[in-house]
Amino acid sequence: EDQVTQSPEALRLQEGESSSLNCSYTVSGLRGLFWYRQDPGKGPEFLFTLYSAGEEKEKERLKATLTKKESFLHITAPKPEDSATYLCAVQANTGRRALTFGSGTRLQVQP
């Protein structure tokens, strides 16, 4: 059974204080690992897809990395508007396209 564990559950940062969110996973062959951002009352917003160990992707203050067992979402010099829940999900290479999600990390960035 595919499993995704995210840590920490919640993170409070000061504006400009860089940090990382962790996503550990077990999957029967990884097709892709996805990061989403979810604001309260809204659906998840796609951020990144990573396909193989060593891959990195960046978008503004966010950088996602992938190893064979985990992924990190690095947030550099965050701003209050980065406050959201960040979700990690995996897709197995079994032909099944549905995603298995972690429980998310609630990030709060204080000015």
Next chain:
Amino acid sequence: SAVISQKPSRDICQRGTSLTIQCQVDSQVTMMFWYRQQPGQSLTLIATANQGSEATYESGFVIDKFPISRPNLTFSTLTVSNMSPEDSSIYLCSVVRQETQYFGPGTRLLVL
């Protein structure tokens, strides 16, 4: 990307009643999913909505409780039947486009 709309955006329902949620996509997609997000929790897949055939349900979800229709490649409905307070959740429609899964804004359901 994909532009996905859901109706209603939110509703308050009495136990024992049913609610049908609509999902409309801006252009044709092959794969469409329905997820549930219970309060304070992450997303759980309910079923894959298959065009022209019966939906494929995940363990713990049954067709009698969550009937799904997919009449064409841009539209699907999810019905939550005989509702109880435990069905209070956000229900999300999702589609795959260019190997990426995009989500609708969700339908927030409260069952009293």
